[in-house]
Amino acid sequence: MPSKHPLIKHLGLSFLVLLISLFVLFLTVNFIEDIFESPQNYFDGSMTQARVETIIIYGAGVAISILFALTIYLLLTGQTSTELYTQSTTRWLATEREKFRRIYDDAPVPYLMLDSEGKIYEPNKATLRFFGVPPEKINLQGLFSFVAEEDKKKGEELLQNYKSGIPVNREEIRIKGANDKRRWILLSILEMKEPLTKKGVGLVTLFDITEQKQLEKAKTEFVSLASHQLRTPSATIKWYSEMALSGEMGELPSKSAEYVKKIHSTNEEMIGLVDILLNVSRIEMGALPVETKGVNVRELAESILSELAPQIAEKKIEIVKSMDTAAENIKSDPKLLRIVIQNLVSNAVKYTPNGGKITIALEGSGMEKKISVADTGYGIPAGQQKEVFTKLFRAENVKKLGSSQGTGLGLYLVKSIVERLGGRIEFSSEENRGSTFTVTL
Amino acid sequence: MNDKKKILVVDDDEGLRTVLVDKLNISGFEAVFAADGEEGLEKALKWHPDAILLDVIMPKMDGFEMLGKLRDDEWGKRAKVIMLTVLENADSVAKAVEGTAQGYLIKTQHSLDDVVAYVKEVLNKK
Numbered sequence: 135m136p137s138k139h140p141l142i143k144h145l146g147l148s149f150l151v152l153l154i155s156l157f158v159l160f161l162t163v164n165f166i167e168d169i170f171e172s173p174q175n176y177f178d179g180s181m182t183q184a185r186v187e188t189i190i191i192y193g194a195g196v197a198i199s200i201l202f203a204l205t206i207y208l209l210l211t212g213q214t215s216t217e218l219y220t221q222s223t224t225r226w227l228a229t230e231r232e233k234f235r236r237i238y239d240d241a242p243v244p245y246l247m248l249d250s251e252g253k254i255y256e257p258n259k260a261t262l263r264f265f266g267v268p269p270e271k272i273n274l275q276g277l278f279s280f281v282a283e284e285d286k287k288k289g290e291e292l293l294q295n296y297k298s299g300i301p302v303n304r305e306e307i308r309i310k311g312a313n314d315k316r317r318w319i320l321l322s323i324l325e326m327k328e329p330l331t332k333k334g335v336g337l338v339t340l341f342d343i344t345e346q347k348q349l350e351k352a353k354t355e356f357v358s359l360a361s362h363q364l365r366t367p368s369a370t371i372k373w374y375s376e377m378a379l380s381g382e383m384g385e386l387p388s389k390s391a392e393y394v395k396k397i398h399s400t401n402e403e404m405i406g407l408v409d410i411l412l413n414v415s416r417i418e419m420g421a422l423p424v425e426t427k428g429v430n431v432r433e434l435a436e437s438i439l440s441e442l443a444p445q446i447a448e449k450k451i452e453i454v455k456s457m458d459t460a461a462e463n464i465k466s467d468p469k470l471l472r473i474v475i476q477n478l479v480s481n482a483v484k485y486t487p488n489g490g491k492i493t494i495a496l497e498g499s500g501m502e503k504k505i506s507v508a509d510t511g512y513g514i515p516a517g518q519q520k521e522v523f524t525k526l527f528r529a530e531n532v533k534k535l536g537s538s539q540g541t542g543l544g545l546y547l548v549k550s551i552v553e554r555l556g557g558r559i560e561f562s563s564e565e566n567r568g569s570t571f572t573v574t575l
Numbered sequence: 576m577n578d579k580k581k582i583l584v585v586d587d588d589e590g591l592r593t594v595l596v597d598k599l600n601i602s603g604f605e606a607v608f609a610a611d612g613e614e615g616l617e618k619a620l621k622w623h624p625d626a627i628l629l630d631v632i633m634p635k636m637d638g639f640e641m642l643g644k645l646r647d648d649e650w651g652k653r654a655k656v657i658m659l660t661v662l663e664n665a666d667s668v669a670k671a672v673e674g675t676a677q678g679y680l681i682k683t684q685h686s687l688d689d690v691v692a693y694v695k696e697v698l699n700k701k
Binding site (some may be wrong): 361362365368369370372373374376377380383405470567 | 588590591594595597598601632661682683684686687688
């Protein structure tokens with residue numbers, strides 16, 4: 135910013151100098167005059183009357199001089215200050231312009247300008263590096279002629295949008311960069327008006343996201359590969375043990391049958407674990423898409439209960455259903471909601487001793503729907519309740535049971551999914567009395 | 576002449592296709608297998624099975640490609656096809672089978688008895 139106005143800065147000093155100069159002048163003139171007119175009177179002091187008059191005349195003269203000088207000064211400094219102001223503003227603008235130019239030219243992000251037809255001008259250095267060409271090869275070329283064939287259609291749409299003034303903001307598109315390599319770009323065009331011609335032009339940023347894209351792809355491929363590689367052997371164990379147990383290939387000796395049964399049930403646990411593990415990785419990678427449609431919660435709960443029927447029957451657990459049928463149809467992602475309810479119910483079954491009771495309730499009030507699963511199980515120790523939804527958490531009291539079933543991932547997954555679905559989960563629990571988990575959607 | 580229904584199992588995993596073929600044969604079908612899409616297509620067009628159990632991810636020619644080629648054939652147009660998948664592909668399979676296959680089964684979630692029941696259901700449908 136320009137400094138203080140020069141008039142204000144110098145006013146005090148100039149005024150003081152002026153006063154002193156005038157005062158000295160006055161004294162000198164007065165003194166010389168007195169001496170020359172009557173030297174002896176001056177020295178014996180009888181000229182007092184005359185001196186007083188002289189002082190008055192000179193005083194008036196001085197006052198007029200000061201006013202006059204001040205007026206001239208103000209006029210002069212006023213003019214100078216405007217000049218000074220203009221000068222410093224120009225300097226400031228030049229500095230800012232230089233800063234901007236340096237940012238534009240030397241930024242690591244490709245910037246370029248687009249004329250109203252979509253042709254490139256003023257590409258910065260990063261743009262030249264990006265396309266791997268000298269300026270003359272790129273100036274006045276259509277930006278969208280560099281779009282990769284795969285995205286030509288999208289490129290044409292974006293060009294039309296630009297021409298008709300529809301904002302182009304962070305559009306993902308593939309562009310042919312240096313050595314004809316495809317790069318994934320986030321394309322943004324900031325619309326501007328050229329000050330002189332008033333023509334619409336665009337400031338373009340090409341933000342290279344190729345590496346991000348590759349990483350995303352690698353992650354998705356890894357999960358997909360891992361899941362396929364893990365599930366195929368699981369399916370093989372599942373079907374072979376089923377076949378062996380069915381007796382269709384000949385009866386197994388009873389001890390062998392018991393062993394194969396154990397193989398089968400452990401494999402089922404592993405299938406469940408792989409599902410949880412893959413879902414957790416997907417959640418953490420942000421790769422779990424939510425597809426909202428109509429879901430019937432009651433039917434969903436029924437189907438989960440029938441899947442878990444063998445374990446429920448084995449532990450002689452009583453199931454109580456308290457479903458408000460008026461609230462059973464909701465909008466949510468059926469697959470994700472299934473994972474949530476499945477985990478809550480199977481936890482309840484796992485952590486409720488034989489002969490216990492599980493209550494599944496559904497109620498709706500206004501837009502909100504509450505799904506709750508209550509059990510009469512081991513509960514969560516008060517001191518550990520804060521950590522219930524943290525990854526790999528397992529309560530001390532159930533660890534002591536020696537059960538190998540818990541992974542410490544289920545409730546972490548449940549909470550993550552409920553939040554993705556825009557809901558919340560709460561619970562209350564008392565050790566040896568049971569737990570109630572409530573999902574509000 | 577036997578009146579057993581003919582089932583072709585196309586899966587690159589030897590363990591899975593073996594147990595599937597055994598189970599189907601025990602359950603009163605006449606089942607044979609093919610180890611990839613190419614072999615599967617060839618056998619299907621020659622043997623005209625009543626139903627085809629078709630895996631998705633396979634070398635040489637995957638399940639979708641084989642299904643596409645099958646539908647180009649005059650007989651293959653009306654062949655009954657059940658896709659076999661792991662959970663990972665369930666969504667894409669569910670979308671892909673709409674209108675092109677008779678249904679799909681998720682390997683880790685369905686038991687062999689489920690598979691047999693489903694094959695019967697599909698065979699009974701017009």
